[in-house]
Amino acid sequence: MSIRDQRKLIESIHPFGLLSKESMDALMQKIDIAYYPSKTLLISPSISSIAFYIIIKGSVTEYIEDEVHDVYGAGDSFDADALIYGDTKAKFVVDEDLICYEIKKEDFLDLMQDKKVQSYFLQDFISRHQQLKEYEQQSELSPFLIARxxxxxxxxxxxxxxxxxxxxxxxxxxxxxxxxxxxxxxxxxxxxxxxxxxxxxxxxxxxxxxxxxxxxxxxxxxxxxxxxxxxxxxxxxxxxxxxxxxxxxxxxxxxxxxxxxxxxxASHSHLVAVQIDKAQTLEDLKALEQDFRNLIVTLRAKGVKVRYITKLIATLNFKIYKKVFEMCVSEELQDKCALIVMGSEGREDQTLRSDQDNALIIKNGVDKELFSEPMMRLNSYLLELGFPKCNGNVMVSNEFWRRDVTSYKELIEKWTYDMNEESVQNLSIFLDAKCVAGDCELLHELTEYLHGKFHARDDVLAHIAKAVLNFETPLTLFSGFVLEKEYNNKLDLKKGGIFALVHGVRTLSLQYEIKATNTTERIKELNNLGVIDKTFATELIESFDTLSSVRLKAMLEAKTIEEANFINPRTLEKNQRDLLKDSFKIINKFKKFMTFHFHLNMVV
Amino acid sequence: MFGFFSKLKTNANRKRLKDEKFAFLFDADTSGEVVVFDTETTGLDVSKDEILSIGAVKIKDNKILTSQTFEVFLQNSKEISSASIKIHGIRPVDLKNAKTTKEGIEEFLHFVGARPLVGYYLEFDVGMINRYTKEMLGITLPNQMIEVSEIYFDKTISLIPQGNIDLRFDTILKNCGVPNMGVHNAVNDAIMTAMIYLKLTQGKK
Structure with a gap:
């Protein structure tokens, strides 16, 4: 009956679902529904909070120092902190006529006696984030990758x-x-x-x-x-x-x-790997394409963290690169060069196949022309295998990306001095370089050289870091979503968050001469070096994981590559939306950190 | 608000009250609250059909006091027709623990007290209740009545003076931006009506 309907609604909101039957019964006796017309100021530093609100319909915007901090819509609740700590920096204003459940302050604090509820509301970002993720996985499938x-x-x-x-x-x-x-x-x-x-x-x-x-x-x-x-x-x-x-x-x-x-x-990642090793011809490799996709779908469905999936995919892709390299380059030339992948492939961040970003480093003194034909072939093979063409033409088929060590050094020199947009872009790509076949020492030498060039060049670093602020974090888009004002509102995950995080971490890694190319590993290294503290590092990693995970979902559903970076928050479940929102908040925090670290507000 | 004529009527009604225990119904209301209520019945004929359940909530200022929701199921003299079960969803087994009509109506009267009554198509629900109160106490409900569809009509007609105004419950619900709480039953409908009432009276003037 009716009371049960309301009860169901409340139970569907985390963490109230964790309450025992008795506590839930008691809670239902204390909940009222309230109505507030738009523009009502609910909580502010001078109006202390008198109740805990759960939104039935309408929306509320939270401002901190007049900046939009968060937007709450149907099913969201606020604000535990204001009740627990008795004061708040934030201002909560009704955005669209609000109908909400109200739990009075005393009753809410009573509810906090329940350990589970308490721990949920008293947690910091990381544990709440993880709990939400776990909750989400439980509701889907068993979290099997937590297995040790x-x-x-x-x-x-x-x-x-x-x-x-x-x-x-x-x-x-x-x-x-x-x-x-x-x-x-x-x-x-x-x-x-x-x-x-x-x-x-x-x-x-x-x-x-x-x-x-x-x-x-x-x-x-x-x-x-x-x-x-x-x-x-x-x-x-x-x-x-x-x-x-x-x-x-x-x-x-x-x-x-x-x-x-x-x-x-019960999936066959190893089989795929073995088949790559065994492949004799291009056709053999092509036949694996479908297995590849299935593997990702299966792993994801099983709740495997995206950062592990991407790592596995990277490992398998490297094997393919190596195989193709062996097919194209004659044996005596193989150790006279190094095939490197850059960009997302180099960071091992790519999920499904992303653009080819590759280059060849040739040993000094070896004739460049010898590699021209094999590299054209390698490129065409990769295209045939479904590695999409790079729009910026960062590929071994382009002569620009086939040089000997000395010539690369000159290039690096140029990049660090002229600092125009193209140079910064090329430099960024090259910073993520990872050797997949041939003599990896060649890349190592260049990386050392590159890091050396940036000693005490904080001015140049700041210039590179500036790009982090290029795009607004789309937190406000959520308000568009919640308010249902916009049509076809889509979020650009790459511009909105992933780019800022990846690029910022990359720049920091350059400054601190970190060799790792994987974003998660770079963050860990930065933490080890004391550049960022443990909590912040974990927040960043979790946020990155969430963004990548949502992006992977979009990729699996998208028909074109361009489409893959866009998601419609409307199609996300509430938990995922919350996770995403939290992640964007961390991205904002990271941008502030970068601004401070590189004094970006002083860079023109 | 009460004209001379209605005062007369109230006085006549008061004189017919058989049980002084219910004199409170005629007191001046000082609670500052209103009661929104809805009934589920076996049919739409006030003279023949019976009440199956009553749901009610109080409103104070801008709050619906769902913490004090009232809900009661009443025993019936006849079998419930299967056609009506489809509408109200109350099956004979749901009435197993139902109260006698006397008990149920008395509880309802205590819940309401002298507060004004709010409802959608209130005339019908009040008419149903009145049939029982006349029999039990000799009176009809003396409370002030507030019809939400009327408020809605007044608000809307000023916007479209010549228009035909659709007063169906679901339409009002939608136009007021009130969420549909799912299944229709007495309490849910009372809560939804309460939301409409708040929206119409508390919203930006």
Whole structure:
């Protein structure tokens, strides 16, 4: 009946859904509906808050120092802080005639006795953000990527001394029913797999009475027990191996087998990786296109954090680049150059395929012309594989992006001096460069050189950083959305938020000579260096994740690349809208930080 | 507000009151509140049909006191026709714990007191209640009546003097920007009517 309808409405609003039946019953006895015509001032520093409001219809704008800070619409509630702390800096004004539920101050504070409600309202941004995300995932599908290595079945580790014989080691293996032998040598561990046994004992000359260490492989890949399972998958995919050794406090506690991991994930990222490795022709690679897309859809549906998806996609894309590189460049030339990807690919931020941004660095003294034909071919292959053309023509097919080391250095020199729009843009792209094939030392040398050029050049850095302020954060668009005044209101995620964050973090990384190209890793590094504090770093990472996640959703639904950056907030669920709004607030905070850090208000 | 004639009527009504316990209905109202109410009935004939449920809320200033919502289900003498069930959604099983009409109406009268009554097509709902009160107490409801569709009409006619004004509930609801709270039942309808009332009386003049 009716009271139940209202109850349902209230329960659908987080965190009231967490209340016990009794508390909910009690709450329902205390809620009134109030009506306020537009322009009513509800709360301000001089009018203390008397109630907690939950909007049924209408909208309210929150101003801090006369700047729009937030807009609340149907289903939103405000303002817990004003009630809890008894005062506020903000001003809440009714924007569109408001019908709302009102919980009186005393009753609201009573409600705060409930631990769950209390923790929700007393949390800072990060935990509230995470709780909302978790809540969202719960309501969709299980959050499976929170799973850690320790959550999965581990095979016992068969650790043996280096000097025992192959036979003894095998017996020990049998006893433990383990799959691989880990050999403890003086200062390190090595590993003996079935492949080693086959190649070095059955097919090789080795006698089973020889010490086990003689047939072991050196590179033991390990992972900490507390690490995410997904990272284990990345490790396997990246190294092309079938198992990783699990450590706890630097001690071996077991072995994680790929088969177990895969059944846990029940998707086939590794299969895609293997198929890329096996591919002989362009057609083989093309055939993988659909698998690729499915993989993303599956992982996303399973609630995998977008930053892990993008990382996996990047890893797989790098494999494709490498493969295509090997197909196009003859073997003797392969180590005389470095193929680099830049922009979003270099940052490992791209979700579905984004524009090709690639270049070739040639070793000094090698004839540039030798690479002309192979690079044209490489470009056409990539196009055929569905890597879209770069509008700015930042591609190896363009002679401009095929140079030797000296010539790149001259280019960098030029960029740092003339500072026109094009130079800043090229520099920005190059800052995200990551080597995917060939001799990666070449890129390393250039990065060092580039960082050196920016020592104590804060003026130039400020000039680059300025672009962060180029676009307004579209918080006000939400008001357009809430007020339903606009037609076809769409948000540009890239301009609105992602660009400012990525570019700002990139500029800071240049200043502090951070080598990482991935935005999340750069933020972590900046935190390690003390440039930004831990809380802010986490806020930025979470915001970036949210923006990317919403963007990925848009990309999967979009028909064209241009469309992919736009979303209609109307189509988002309330939780997602809240997350997005929160993220934009953090972007604004970041812009303020950048303005202060580089004194941007003094740069013309 | 009360003219001479209506005063006469009230006095005559007062004289017919059989039970002095309900004399409060005739007191001057000092609460500053109004009561919005709605009924669900077995049909639209005031002389034959019966009340199934009554829903009511109080309004004080700009607030609908949903914390004091009134809702009651009443026992019926006849079987409820299946045609009417489709409209009000009250099935015989929903009336299992219903009160006798005497109990229900008395509770309602205590809830209302001397407060003015607000409703949509109030004439019908009051007419239904009056049939019971006449029988039980010898009187009709003496409260002041406020019809929302009338206020709506007055407000709208000034904008379109010659126009035909659509006074259907859903139309008024929509034009007043009041959210539809879902299923129609006595309490929901009372709350929605209350919102319309607030919007019409509290909005920008």
């Amino acid at each position: 290595v320790s959550d999965i079945f581990l095979h016992p580790a068969c650790v043996v001394d280096a000097h025992i014989s192959i036979l003894e080691a095998l017996q020990r293996l049998q006893e433990l029913r383990a799959k691989v032998i880990i050999v403890k040598e003086e200062d390190a561990y090595s590993i003996v797999t079935d492949t080693n046994l086959r190649e070095r004992v059955l097919m090789g000359e080795n006698d089973i009475s020889k010490p086990i260490a003689s047939i072991a492989s050196k590179n033991l890949v390990t992972i900490d027990k507390e690490d995410f399972l997904f990272n284990a998958l990345l490790l396997m995919t990246h190294n092309g191996i079938k198992r990783v050794v699990v450590l706890e406090h630097e001690k071996i506690i077991g072995v994680l087998e790929q088969i177990d991991l895969l059944s846990y994930f």
